Amino acid sequence: MEVSRHWRLKKQRYALQGEVCPHCSVKIFPPRDICPDCGLDARTPFQFSGRGEVYSFTTVRDAPEGHSEQVPYTVALVRLEEGPLVTAQLTDLDQQDVEIGLPVEMVTRKLRSDGERGMLVYGYKFRPLLRPAA
Amino acid sequence: MEQSNQDRLLKPSKQVGIVGYGAYIPRYRLPASEVARIWAGGAGGVPIVEKAVPGIDEDVITMSIEAARNALARASIDPSEIRAVWVGSESHPYSVKPSSTVVAEAIGATPHTLAADWEFACKAGTEAIQAAIGFVGSGMARFALAIGMDTAQGRPGDALEYTTGAGGAAIILGPSDESLAHFEGSYSYATDTPDFWRRADEKYPEHGERFTGEPAYFKHVLTAAKELMSLTNTGPEDYAHVIFHQPNVKFPQRAGRMLGFADEQLEAGLLVSVIGNTYAGSPLVGLASVLDIAEPGQRLLLVSYGSGAGSDAFSLSVTDRLVEAREKAPSTQDYIxxxxxxDYATYARYRGKLTLS
Incomplete structure (x- = not known):
């Protein structure tokens, strides 16, 4: 049980809320309060659009505890439109082939449950665009 | 006597409308023929074509979040201005811990908001709308979000299993002059009628077989529709579209005919044959589908039904703003x-019907 940790991370997990550096405008995810680019203080909240593309990916068939009911599943590095690279599960894939460069969008899904009695943990995943750009 | 009846019309002191709406239907479909293959030897008729099935990482909370985001995109408002986030469902993931707080947090409506979960079988979504009309119409709040969403339960092999689907919609209510459609009046009707129930801690509901028809669905739906039309001096010919709660195809069609509606008036809002009965989501997703195509000036009638039992009925009038707003988020047909x-085995896995230990 890591109730406090789930609670602390909820904003970034549910909605991809990160930070923007007030000094050099770099967008930061996950939030870390210090700009990884210029090293200065960066605490201004920033709402990411959720759009990005697959930078790389792999399929997990032997999952860690708490994720086994979803196997096989695909985990990707997603390059967000605003810059940062995020690791997340891909969902709603159907039999569609994943490829590097696939445009994806963020959705909030169930990440895991802590057993039958524990809490349900929700967070970001990415899926192929529901409505491909015209 | 005539005079006193007019009190039954629910009308807020300030005009209220729908400023944003958004549907959600999950990706997977179980053909009804699959249920027949497993439980009826492939024989016999099936009530619908197929039903929507949630993915393994979906539930009422995640589905509500996506519908709410679609509604927000159409409303183009700041989510921190939403003073109520109300989720109506029969399938809240927790028995104790609100779905609405997670939804409110995810869309950015926290913390200055009244988050609450609603329950009344299949009309939990429309009662959230009814209450939101009061909340906004009294001037207490500028915006309120009402959601009807379900991952419907049906016992394996039961007649309900053919139709129990997943989906719903989110509706943001606000001032009438900013609305895509405004409420002309509403009405609610309820009696204690035991047609369908699920006891605490039970996984699947029980239903009263034929009792679900005449004294339950038809009595409440027909009465609510007739009363509202009488109180607003309207008739079936005044409505371009009518949306009924849709547990199957036959019930809403029959209700429509009994009230004097042509089948075409039901068409745009009748989704049950391709997504199933989405319980509390059913009337709202039907409304979303109609808002996707309705024209300014048209009048819409929405009538829900919840077992136990009651109906809420709403008369809506579409404004010019709808046309532009509806392009800002995926349509109901995009999801369909x-x-x-x-197949049935994958469905059984996704819906947690397999015992793993």
Whole structure:
């Protein structure tokens, strides 16, 4: 049980809320309060659009505890439109082939449950665009 | 006597309308023929074509979040101005811990908001709308979000299993002059009628077989529709579209005919044959589908039904703003068109019907 940790991370997990550096405008995810680019203080909240593309990916068939009911599943590095690279599960894939460069969008899904009695943990995943750009 | 009846019309002191709406339907589809294959030897008729099945990582909370985001996109408002986030469902993931707080947090409506979960079988979504009309119409709040969403339960092999689907919609209510459609009046009707129930801690509901028809669905739906039309001096010919709660195809069609509606008036809002009965989501997703195509000036009638039992009825009038707003988020048909067929075994896995230990 890591109730406090789930609670602390909820904003970034549910909605991809990160930070923007007030000094050099770099967008930061996950939030870390210090700009990884210029090293200065960066605490201004920033709402990411959720759009990005697959930078790389792999399929997990032997999952860690708490994720086994979803196997096989695909985990990707997603390059967000605003810059940062995020690791997340891909969902709603159907039999569609994943490829590097696939445009994806963020959705909030169930990440895991802590057993039958524990809490349900929700967070970001990415899926192929529901409505491909015209 | 005539005079006193007019009190039954629910009308807030300030005019209220729908400023944003958004549907959600999950990707997977179980053809009804699959249920027949497993439980009826493939024989016999089936009540619908197929039903929507949630993915393994979906539930009422995640589905509500996506519908709410679609509604927000159409409303183009700041989510921190939403003073109520109300989720109506029969399938809240927790028995104790609100779905609404997670939804409110995810869309950015926290913390200055009244988050609450609603329950009344299949009309939990419309009662959230009814209450939101009061909340906004009294001037207490500028915006309120009402959601009807379900991952419907049906016992394996039961007649309900053919139709129990997943989906719903989110509706943001606000001032009438900013609305895509405004409420002309509403009405609610309820009696204690035991047609369908699920006891605490039970996984699947029980239903009263034929009792679900005449004294339950038809009595409440027909009365609510007739009363509202009488109180607003309207008739079936005044409505371009009518949306009924849709547990199957036959009930809403029959109700429509009994009230004097032509089948065409039901068409745009009748989705049950391709997504199933989405319980509390059913009337709202039907409304979303109608808002996707309705024209300014048209009048809409929405009538829900919840077992136990009651109906809420709403008369809506579409404004010019709808046309532009509806392009800002995926349509209900976008979700219906995005379909992946699954077999019964995959459905059983996704819906947690397999015992793993």
């Amino acid at each position: 068109g995005r379909r992946t067929e699954v």
